Amino acid sequence: MSKSEFQLNLRHRPRRNRKSAAIRSMLAETRLHPSQFVLPIFVREGENIREPIGSMPGVYRLSIDQVLRVAKEAVDVGICAVILFPVIRVDLKDNQATEAINKNGLLPRAIAALKHALPELVVMADVALDPYNSDGHDGLVQGEAVDNDSTVHLLCQQALMQAASGVDIVAPSDMMDGRIGAIRTALDAHGFTQVSILSYCAKYASGYYGPFREALASAPRFGDKKSYQMDPANRREAVRELLLDEAEGADILMVKPALAYLDVIHQLKRQAKVPIAAYQVSGEYSMVMAAGEKGWLDADRVMFENLLAIRRAGADLIFTYWALTAAQKL
Secondary structure (H helix, E strand, O other), rough: OOOOOOOOOOOOHHHHHHOOHHHHHHOOOEEEHHHEEEEEEEEEOOOOOEEEEOOOOOOEEEEEHHHHHHHHHHOOOOEEEEEEEOOOOHHHOOOOOOHHOOOOOOHHHHHHHHHHHHHOOOEEEOOOOOEEEOOOOOOOOEEHHHHHHHHHHHHHHHHHHHHHOOOEEEOOOOOOOOOOHHHHHHHHHHOOOOEEEEEEEEEEEEEHHHHHHHHHHHOOOOOOOOOEEEEEEEHHHHHHHHHHHHHHOOOEEEEOHHHHHHHHHHHHHHHHOOEEEEEOOEEEEEHHHHHHHHOOOOOHHHHHHHHHHHHHHHOOEEEEOOHHHHHHOO
């Protein structure tokens, strides 16, 4: 029998479902939409400032007026939410992180400006002490250890300050024990019952955070964060954190980083009763951008492949520095 005469007797030919772009689009199991993205924004003091971050091509430290411009671009392409991270001047940092609760500080002014200019935009804010702490840790340091309970007390005050500024969602990223319940109690007691809590439920002690720490100049001055961030070897521990944070009143749960922890995203999605978010962190972004700049891969193609993987694993929301780029191209 010649090659031209040969034909398999197949009832099932899966390639039929891949034979054209229209059919592939029609049958796609996982979809991306701009409303699933949260855009992280680094805000700093000054006016008309758009300061490049060396290790994060295409990402900037922005003054509040520039934050408003970028946030308007996000709304225009269908992005519903941003999260703010403040770049605090060195002279304002101390070992008690007092600037974290300054009601006239950079972050509350940025929150108020965004809610005034774009009331329909969901504004989230980071609740943690590392941007304000001269020690660079997410909590208050006593001796050479981060003290859990005194840190939670200050985080509650920080969350209340953000709520009073108009934030829609507070996002505790510190990984202290009991902080979700304490923040929920504090918010409710002061009348902020409609302010949501997005908990960094499973935040791992990861090597992928380097560019972010450059962006905020927030690397720890000594030691590391392994006594409060999770061990990358553990998945069941993430389930324990999920159950505790759900019970304490979290409205959304976060896994961070994303790509190296797709199994954790999938596990938590199966067990959670609330939405699951994933943070595609600075290192994940910067690796692809650097390889793209060198021509080693197609950065846009890999961007979408990564975002689809995170969605396929089960994330309802993706925090990503590609939010604007991806939304514009979708």
